[in-house]
Amino acid sequence: PARTKLADHIGAFAVTTGIGADELSDRYVREQDDYQAIMVKALADRLAEAFAEMLHERARREWGYGATEQLSPDELVDEKYRGIRPAFGYPACPDHTEKRKLFDLLGGEQIGITLTESFAMSPAASVSGIYLGHPKSRYFTVGRIGADQVEDYAKRKGMPLAEMERWLAPNLGYEPEAPKASEPAAWVRRFTRSSARRGCTT
Known part of the structure; x- marks a missing residue:
């Protein structure tokens, strides 16, 4: 809270594994190979999520609060670590327009990610959001807004x-x-x- 006059920090990130994925998928579509087209997009999406997970793990270590963290892949999937990484446009942060601030801060376009008019990320196999490191931070769903x-x-x-x-x-x-x-x-x-x-x- 502002009344504490204490400085705090959050992290921000944007990753993509979709460079060239749409073009490759489209090529398979033209060749009438729908299976390969679907697999290219699915693999790119999974790799993007894995990239986001890996980067979050590195952030926790370099930030200091996860320096001694030794989690198995299953524990990472189950989010047994401290902190969260909410993404704009999802239940905890439903305002998609905040992505513009995030991209202006990070320079997302420099790694090949752009925002559409509806604030969707392109390539689609991209993930962005923020890091909250407080030990009591939890995901939640924003309810109805008055x-x-x-x-x-x-x-x-x-x-x-x-x-x-x-x-x-x-x-x-x-x-x-x-x-x-x-x-x-x-x-x-x-x-x-x-x-x-x-x-x-x-």
Whole structure:
């Protein structure tokens, strides 16, 4: 908590094993070899998860709190280690847009990973997220979010409310107010005014 005035740290990561995988899979599709096409993507996905697991293990060792860790492969799979590595867009961190901050921080594009307009990672066989090292950190699922919470969150992110509601739609505990048919959505109006103030043109 901020009131403690103590400095703390989190880690961040992005890995991929999908460079060239889509192209290879597409080649097998053209050759009508669906089995090989599926296997290429499946193997790339499994390797990406294994890469993320290996990097997390290394982070724990170099961070210091896992320096003496000696876990078997089964124990790693069962997450018998200290800390967690949640990913944006998943139950504990449902906001996909936070990936943009993560990629700006890490320079994800430098290793060949890009974000689509929907904040999906390309290549698909990619994993990104954050490291939390606290011994009591646990995964959890964010439940239904109230209108006041979304409004506060959107304000702190500097994002129009309607756009924030769109990204958090699966978690909303209320029905967003639909814009009137005769006028643009509220976030469009706010974005237009904001752009005008900054001198932006289209």
